[in-house]
């Protein structure tokens with residue numbers, strides 16, 4: 001897959017292909033990341049790319065002729081442009097399903113905005129999709145583009161040590177869109193914080209059941225109003241009183257919204 005990022009700061013992306021897992025995808029020939037600077041192809045003098053908004057108001061707007069020139073510089077005047085994603089806080093929310101969908105493209109262009117964003121004609125006539133990475137406003141599209149490149153790149157062949165990692169991770173169809181179970185590793189006890197006994201038991205069936213029971217039990221669910229971890233499901237494994245310390249440390253930990261009380265059991 002080739003991903004073309006259009007930006008005023010192409011050098012910000014230099015690190016991406018040097019770091020794993022995108023480096024692996026690049027080495028395997030499944031990812032090529034290219035950057036294009038609007039200033040290189042702008043038809044305006046002095047490398048200018050923006051202008052004041054019609055109707056007045058604060059801020060500057062990236063011009064449609066500047067973006068058209070950048071796309072034509074990359075893909076030719078006949079506009080054999082690939083799918084073009086323009087980044088905006090008001091776009092379709094980027095999620096795992098969209099990452100899977102976009103990772104299936106052979107080539108993708110991502111347009112990073114700055115200032116007040118793009119002239120609306122960029123959205124209407126030059127882009128295929130308007131995408132947001134969340135309901136907040138960033139200073140520019142570069143960090144949003146990095147999030148998308150990373151989410152797509154790690155899905156490409158050769159990116160991860162084991163491609164099976166993708167099949168059972170958070171938001172995957174295999175987990176019904178839920179979040180993955182918690183993970184533990186050595187040491188089995190640290191500062192009195194234990195590991196659920198079942199994970200040390202060697203009983204693969206029980207480990208699988210424990211993991212299945214915890215799909216979707218990540219912070220997003222723990223923070224849902226009206227649902228408290230360990231209450232009402234009759235599972236003794238979830239009893240907050242089973243914390244290994246039983247003292248202030250347990251109470252402090254239980255007060256944390258992301259804390260899974262049963263995790264200290266054992």
Ligand code: SAM
Pocket residue numbers: 086087088089090111112113114115116117118131132133134135136137138139140141142144
């Ligand atoms: N005036 C715009 C508004 O109120 O919605 C905000 C523009 S923002 C300061 C500049 C650029 O950052 C946008 O054109 C977009 O490319 C990018 N950006 C900011 N927040 C984003 C988000 N949540 N998702 C995707 N891109 C974002």
